[in-house]
Amino acid sequence: MTASPCSALWWGAAIGLLGGLIGLGGAEFRLPVLLGLFALAAHPAVRMNLLMSLVTLAAAAVARFGLASFPDLAAHLPEIAALTVFAMAAAWFGAGLLARIDAHRLTRLIAGLLAAIGLLLLVEAVAGEALHLGAAPGGWWRPVAGAIAGVGIGLVSSLLGVAGGELIIPTLIFGFGLDIRTAGTASLIISLPAVAVGVARHARAGGYRDRVALLGIGAPMAAGSVLGAMAGAALLPFVPAGALKLLLGAILLASSVKLWRKGAAVAAG
Template sequence: MTLPSSKAPTPEAVSRPHPVAAFVAGTGIGALGGLIGLGGAEFRLPLLIGPFRFKALEAVILNKAMSLVVVATALPFRTTAVPVAALAEHWSIIVNLLSGSLLGAWFGAGWATRLSSRTLYRVIAGLLVLIAVALVFGHDASLAGPCLNGPSLWAVGTLTGFGIGVVASLMGVAGGELLIPTLVLLFGADLKLAGSLSLAVSLPTMFVGFARYSRDRSFVVLGQNRLFVLVMAAGSIAGTFIGGRLLGLVPSAVLLPVLAAILAISAVKVWRHA
């Protein structure tokens, strides 16, 4: 008679991304983001799902953590160009967008944790296409002054903030590519000021989404990949700095369509993961 083995079956080993690959990828993504004034989270998410083979919800949570690091460091870096006093003068815009984005971030994170992987992959793919469109048509929007005033401006700002908060939570991004056109077109903000206002709105919005994700069991992916998160976030910050220094060397007329095409191709690949 064959006795049962006392050794319990072990789960299949999961290969973790190499730290060097994480840093190089983070640097490249950060450089792309720095060239157009973003943190690069939109480009990081397809990479986490594709080559690094994280599941959809795990990739979103990892992306959110690294985006928080990038945004938290980018805001003080920009104070030399846009001082804190200039942000304080426009506190009402920040409060207006936050009144919707904080709630949107909470609901968006909650929906993401309840969606099946198949559905979440497809939602992410659709949002990548949306951001690609915003990248091409919204990034170089010209200043035309606020298009609304009074209560109507506040109402539209709150609803827009809610939608951006949902998108930011579902994808683990800061939402700058949607916030900056909103700030320019809806509130008439200068493009440079809009970049800093976007960060000021993104940071608390991301903290709310992050807090909501922390209640899901998939949140353990951060502890299991702590070194990967820190190394890739460091690469993203370094890349953002490099991209900022290269700004102006690559014409926007060439850069923006290329980056939008990258997002569109990524959307197709993410969709196929479903």
């Protein structure tokens, strides 16, 4: 650990601000900081990131459900239910799988997933509505597609320590035709139980026994993430989302390259 609780608080706030501006929890940006600046090993960094994702999600849910009107999700319940159930199952499996992946392979896997998310953000920023399928509600394929997507999202969530909103929201918008506000609310409903399952599996396996890391990094960074995410949501109307996604996509790609090189160094050393 190479940084103070104060530094963790400020980094958490900055990352939460970025996440709030684009409608994410910021976990995908928090993970490179935990690995690089705070010098956590890959496995503890993923577990810590997942725990902070749960805290941030809970705060976002309270803010959204308490202050905003709840959208009508009735027409989309089949795919939302399938996404939720299969994401939870995959998150439980993925949390157990994490312990069986060595540090070198996990670092490479994280680098690849970050690169994929970065590319997704870039594609979203450039293509926008061009990717929207405009699918009408109903149809037997929707819960099936939701189940398949849920498996992938649950695995990524547990292996990367993220809430999965960066995958859930595009899936709901471009695959099932939800508008952005409805997709954001549905993403919280899907993410919360999936992340909670992953955290519970890690806790059961003793993944959160390091009290020094929890109090010195986890607690202040989670607090900063919550405050930053709220500030980012307040600033959202004044910031071009497309330009921000381009910037953050580029940051994630750069982070993935750095982590890939780190994995190569671990293998060589």
